[in-house]
Amino acid sequence: MSKIIEAKNINKHFYKPVDFHVLKDINFTIDQGEFVSIMGKSGCGKSTLLYILSTMDTDYEGELFLNDQLITGRSQNELAQIRNENIGFVFQFHYLLSEFSVLQNVMLPGLKRNIKSREEVEHDAYEKLRLLGIESEAKKRASRLSGGQKQRVAIARALINDPAIIMGDEPTGNLDSKNSENVYNIFNDLCQEKGLSLLIVTHDEEFAARTHRTIHMEDGRIIST
């Protein structure tokens, strides 16, 4: 199995208001097709780790590999392109562009990638929406959707460029149990059927228990993988 993500000796400090060693010697890998969850108490550094893995946070020590390529030290523009092509995000708050239609929201990263025509991207976007069962909402403004629907649109958006991995920061944290179940099922299907890797930060033990592997964190260290 090829490694999707590999973290080597990652350390991070917060310097404000005082020096705080938030991540300590983080080492782990995620293989292709793995469904991994990260658990830990609030403030243990799990979200901070996720943002480093997501390439958005570049202020750390250590090395990060994505598809066996060194990511650490690349320019912001390169990192933006890497995110665009390889990483899909799902956040706790759905973070859709509220003035755009559902379809446009899903299409934006695809259009930004700029390797397919607008028609093809639109076709793909419909396909992803169908996969998530919300194609009927495609033309609606994103702000008119319910929370569960929004999260599904966010997942569709994360899938549009067929990324290597999906990262989620408590994607079910803001949803009721029925919708949480839905999101879990979607993730599970994606993993089973499409062979997608998933890395999900969660507080939900039930959710974590059903993933392939759970990484437990405490005080900036990984205590079990």
Next chain:
Amino acid sequence: MKYSIIFSIARTHLLTRKRQTIVAALGVTFGIASYVIMMGFMTGLNGLLDGMILNRTPHIHIYNELAPSKSQPIEKVSKYNEHKKIVRSVRPKRKQTRVRNANALMRELAALKEVKAVTPMVRAQGFYLAGSTQLSASLIGVDVLMESENYQLSDYIVGGKAENLATIDNGILLGIGAAKKMSVSSGDKIQVISPTGTIFQLKVVGFFQSGLADIDNIQSYVSLKTAQRIMGQSVNYITDINVKLKDMNLAPELSKDIEDNYEVNAVDIQTANAQFDTGSSIRTLISYAVSITLLIVAGFGIYNILNMLIYEKMNDIAILKATGFSGRDVERIFLSQAMIIGLLGGILGVIVGYFISLLISRTPFETEALPTIKTYPVNFEPMYYVIAIIFALVSTFFAGYLPSRRAKRIDPVDIIRGQ
């Protein structure tokens, strides 16, 4: 493709905030329209005022001035060198008023590359005979076609045609004041008596009005030949030579050369009309100052609106960055919003400015000084419209630059974690 998506995001942002967009664009419109109107009106007015004097004035005026000799005979006697000499009642030397060897001088001047046109002039004094009374007359003999071409003589003709002077022998373009005093109309004959007492009969071919009553009461135009005949002189008799240059600014230098090389007096236009240049440049300066002030105010409006927009759009910016839009893309999204506002406001401003200028140019404006002007002068120079659009884009670019750069630097992690 990549730009089209940036543009479509910018457009969506603008369209979902129609009122803010319109207010921002109207700020630009206001600034640009006033620039176009002010420049059109000011330069139109400048052109009119300059035209009243500058177009009518030769760049270099060559003539022979009667003046007392600069050195008196006693200066040449060396034994009085040590003494203080007082010569009383110095009189001008008797000399001819004509320019010596004028035709040769004109040919030489015309051959210079800086010179656009050289026109001869003959000044003749006399009296109009109106029944039993005599009105003093100053007749100016000109080549009327050259005069019309170079000094806009035809702009001051209020009856008849200037060109008639060239075709009708013994024609006269009578000053409107003198014409009224003598109650003559076009085609009538009048009599002029020369300083030597000879009476000439001249045919009125038209009237001219300079706007200055003193001139209109006395001055008239005749052909060169008629003026020479009244003065009883041959065709070589030329009292003044007027030179028009391609570049007016060369006049002081060239007039000095002419004075040095030929025994004549030469006055350049800058010396003769120094005050006009100052007037026009100050008016232009004021127009620019006012327009730029308005644009700066509009710019602050755009700056404010974009800043607010970016503050509202923090989440969107974070999301765009998380999904692979680079800082530069985000910067471009907001900058292009500023530029769209600038372009729309600018185009609208130019259109509004044009129509208001049109309105001003149709407003009646009667002036004695310029009989052919009936409405306010407005300059519709396309250059000002081009500059206006460039102004709009440049000012909105600067107004949008700082907020856009702020958007570029927003760290998505801060925003997402902050929730």
